[in-house]
Amino acid sequence: MAKIYYQLGVEAMEAGNLNRAQLWLTRADTIYSSDDDIYKKVGEKLMDDCSDRIGQLEEEHFFYQDIPAKISEMAEELPDVRVRVWGLLSLARLVKPGERLALLPGCEALGKLGRAVDIALKSFHEPPTEKEFNELKNLCGELYELGDEPDFWGAGSEIALQGRAPFQVFDLNGLMGAHLEIEAYLDAQLKMVCALGQGEEAGPAETGIIAQPLLPDYYVRTQEGSPEENPGIKAELERIWSDYAFVSSDMTWELVSRRVAEYKELDILA
Secondary structure, eight states, X not given: OHHHHHHHHHHHHHTTOHHHHHHHHHHHHHHHHHOHHHHHHHOXXXXXXXXXXXXXXXXXXXXXXXXXXXXXHHHTTSOHHHHHHHHHHHHHTTHHHHHHHTTSTTOGGGGGHHHHHHHHHXXXXXXXXXXHHHHHHHHHHHHHHHTTSHHHHSTTOEEEETTEEEEEGGXXXXXXXXXXXXXXXXXXXXXXXXXXXXXXXXXXXXXXXGGGGGOHHHHHHHOOSOGGGOHHHHHHHHHHHHHHHHHHSOOOHHHHHHHHHHHHTOOTTO
């Protein structure tokens, strides 16, 4: 499968379709990086070329690169706490998809995102309890390991969508991996709690989570045309920019809580 995805990525890159090249090459990279036996079977020549091509794509301008770069640039103008809230709003929109995917074997961790959002929101006001802290810590470990499992990248791990192609768990792989960016966001929140508890300055906020509800792998995999013109992606981009305006305004924690609650009930895959 890694070899097939690699070849699809090479063909897409040579045809100038950089979004599809990103999709397939990073899928190949995820698979052969997940298991030493697969790593050995694939061979260094393929892996070196795949890595080189992914590196080349990082220097190009297209959807997978431009949107995270724009978000990162916009976040530089915000205080740290507002960047964290911006990320929390995006995380909240992954709760419903996570609940649906959690019904698949090995993906139970994705069903815990609602609880994680509640604890993360609370942590802005008061330190989580030891139980809550350990809940997030354990979830971080589960999410980090998810991408190495066949349940993540194997065939058949998908959910049905009404009137559209099924959504694969592997569609979370785009934009550095939703599971990894969720883990990074929650880990950064735990580090913030620890730092503040010791009277130290918290580390920088993570911005990678903000773009994750775009789920570009699904749309690039199943549909033709530019991702920017896809109705699902256009709707999510509008939410991301609306959230930026919200955190840039005179937001209150009451309004944040209300927005988070609404997003937790929003099924962006519907």
